[in-house]
Amino acid sequence: MFCYQCQETAKGSGCTLRGVCGKTADVANLQDLLIYVLKGISVLNVQAREAGVNKPAVDVFVMEALFSTITNANFDKAYFVGKVQDALAIRDQVKAELFQAGVAPQESHDSVTWTDGPYAFEAKAEAVGILATENEDVRSLRELLTYGVKGMAAYAEHAYTLGYGQDGIFAFMQRALKATTEELSADQLVSLVLECGKFGVDVMALLDQANTTTYGNPEIxxxxxxxxxxxxxxxxxxxxxxxxxxxxxxxxxxxxxxxxxxxxxxxxxxxxxxxxxxxxxxxxxxxxxxxxxxxxxxxxxxxxxxxxxxxxxxxxxxxxxxxxxxxxxxxxxxxxxxxxxxxxxxxxxxxQCPAPQELEQGEIVGGFAHNQVLSLADKVVEAVKAGAIKKFFVMAGCDGRMKSRDYYSEFAKALPQDTVILTAGCAKYRYNKLPLGDIGGIPRVLDAGQCNDSYSLAVIALKLKEVFGLDDVNQLPIAYNIAWYEQKAVIVLLALLYLGVKNIHLGPTLPGFLSPNVAKVLVETFGIGGVGSVEDDLKMFMA
Ligand code: FSO
Ligand code: SF4
CATH class of the missing domain: 3.40.50.2030 (Rossmann fold)
Structure with a gap:
């Protein structure tokens, strides 16, 4: 096995014997094989879409299968054996549809033609995993794109469950998977990665629409x-x-x-x-x-x-x-x-079970998604103009086991009293129970919601840009100190980059799947940085 899709990957470079997450080698391999067959389906379904004979069931299958390979979603070997079998059958159905429509299926890539029974899955998986791409920059970009698409699939699935789907999003996931089977240049792959960010914005907007239409706008x-x-x-x-x-x-x-x-x-x-x-x-x-x-x-x-x-x-x-x-x-x-x-x-x-054992008492406050924050916009703008709020810190993302994540609690504690944290995702648990107080009634930690609600934070930033009459979102007094863990954080990051946000700091470590050259492109083009000590980082952010 070789897996480096999450922040906790062994030694920051790759899990090779068993995942730090607990994923066994056979499951990791089967997940790789599933992704491989999804690529084959995608090659064909891009053609089917062009010919107008694509089936919604194929879109849903690809989306769900991608989602199932996200970190800590599914550890069950039997599940993935079944999924690979289903994927092979679906791929062959798409092929049959193409024949029927008079279109010759593109069969140049092995992912479109390979077929075998479960006894052969592990051996095949070993040959088609991440390391099968030899050039480390191409591998890095292919995987960055694949992880972005996995995150996209998770959010698309939540929206779909509530009855919201968008063909453009399904089409992009498949176009991106297909692209990883082609001999594209690094530049071509970089532009696909950036395009992935566009569809990241679209999918989070769609999920926001699905959630708020179905359940109302989050409120304090x-x-x-x-x-x-x-x-x-x-x-x-x-x-x-x-x-x-x-x-x-x-x-x-x-x-x-x-x-x-x-x-x-x-x-x-x-x-x-x-x-x-x-x-x-x-x-x-x-x-x-x-x-x-x-x-x-x-x-x-x-x-x-x-x-x-x-x-x-x-x-x-x-x-x-x-x-x-x-x-x-x-x-x-x-x-x-x-x-x-x-x-x-x-x-x-x-x-049949006893009541839960008490862990703590009290309350936490949240509900600061875009609608709620924008209804407080006057108050917020006034506080910024009066100097009561000097800076906002977007500290969205994920939490994780690593000791180094204590950084985020310490950073929150060390922030000056005239700063406000905007959060979303499970990263919030590092500081949402700290007594950080408020600024004129505005809590110093504003929780927008789940990781997908990072979209809300972008909407808020864009609105503030408008209110303050700025031409660039980076002129706002907002700093980005984001914690990442799994692939949903990848799509959130790509979405923020697409919206033009610069100088995002990512921690507690930079992704192991970024090759030195790909990391360099991100640093030079977008000012992406890592994290250091709380003291140094505070100085840097407040400068
Ligand atoms: Fe956390 Fe897990 Fe929501 Fe992730 S629960 S780590 S980014 O799955 O999805 O924030
Ligand atoms: Fe390792 Fe993360 Fe992959 Fe699990 S998901 S095997 S911890 S890189």
Whole structure:
């Protein structure tokens, strides 16, 4: 195996024996093979789209399969064996459609023609993985593009679940995968990477539209972080539709529902406030789940990444759904057309369990997505003009296990009192419980929501640019100190670059998949930088 798609990759360069995330070599290889066959599907489906014979089912398959290979989504070997088989069958169907339409399928790449049974998958996977691209710059750009597309697929899937799809986004994912099979120059690949950022903006805007149309605009909300004395279900991940159906099915049953990790921002949406049993948020970011799932006592529903190898002590209480998988965990099947998922087993299980053990008490405040912040725009602009707010720090992104991420708590604590943090994603858990106070009633940490709601932060920045009459978003008193972990952070980064944001600092380490030359292009063109010590970085940002 060779995998370097996330920030925690071994030695910052690549996991080769087993993932730091717990992914086994056979699963890593099968994921590579799945991506390979998706490339073959994409070569053909680009043709099918041009000929007007592409099928929505193919778009959905490619999207879901990409999503399933994201870090900490699916660790189940059987799942990927099945997916590779499905992918081969779908690829051959697309080929058949092309023949029927009188179009000769492009068959020059092996990903379009190779076929075999499961016994041959591992050997094939070894030959078509990341290292099969020998030139390290081309490999770096191909992978950067692929990870951007994986992040895009995750957000597209959430929007699609709520009934929102955009053909341009599906078409781009496939065009990008196809491009990784071609002998493109570094310049051509760089322009595709930048174009990926454009579709990153589109997909986050689409998801924002899907979420706010379905559940209302997030609003300032106090979220309880304590517990009640009822049996309860913990829901984690990013899927709001799963939450909606779970709340519908638990209401009036005496079973409470708490959010974990990236599900916290669900509390900010007006729609979910009507449920009396939607109690609050339990715990912190994904990587603390081994302790927090244990003390929660009730069943846990993982709707998306980030799943950590479950401990025996609570393994029987973890349920997975959607693209999430792990051998031995109970799976909630996909919804049948027009129906909800069936959470009755989970609810019955909860009733047998003791109430959650208290971790902390109190409340945290969030709900500062674009609509809410823009309704406070006068106040914010006034505070900036009066000098009460000197600078905003976008500290969106992910949290993770590495000790070096303490940097972000320390950085938040060290920021001067006249600065405001704009956050989104699970990175927030490094500072959202610190007593950082407010500036004239504006909290010093403004949480817009999940990582995809980084889009909100961009909308806010663009609006402020307009209000202050500036021509360039980089003239605003906003600094970007972003924490990354997995591939959704890649699409968020590419989206920000597309919007013209410069001088983004990325930490706690720069991506292992950036070759020195590709990193150099990012530094020279966009001013991308890493992080250093809190002290030095503060001086640099405040200068
Ligand atoms: Fe965090 Fe995990 Fe949302 Fe990521 S939960 S790390 S960027 O999956 O998706 O922010
Ligand atoms: Fe390693 Fe990250 Fe890949 Fe897991 S996802 S195998 S930790 S690089």
């Amino acid at each position: 909300t106090k979220v309880n972080i304590g517990v009640r004395n009822n049996p309860a279900i913990l829901i984690s991940g990013h899927d709001l539709k799963d939450l909606e159906e779970l709340l519908e099915q638990t209401k009036g049953t005496g079973v409470d529902v708490y959010t974990h990790g990236e599900m916290l921002p669900a509390h900010y949406y007006p729609f979910f406030k009507k449920y009396d049993n939607f109690v609050g948020n339990y715990g912190n970011a994904w990587w603390l789940q081994d302790k927090e799932f244990a003390s929660f006592n009730g069943p846990i529903l993982m709707t998306t990444n980030c799943l950590v190898t479950p401990k025996e002590s609570y393994k029987d209480r973890v349920y997975v759904t959607g693209v999430v998988g792990f051998e031995g965990l109970k799976q909630i099947p996909a919804r049948a057309a027009g129906q909800s998922k069936d959470f009755s087993g989970l609810i019955a299980h909860a009733k």
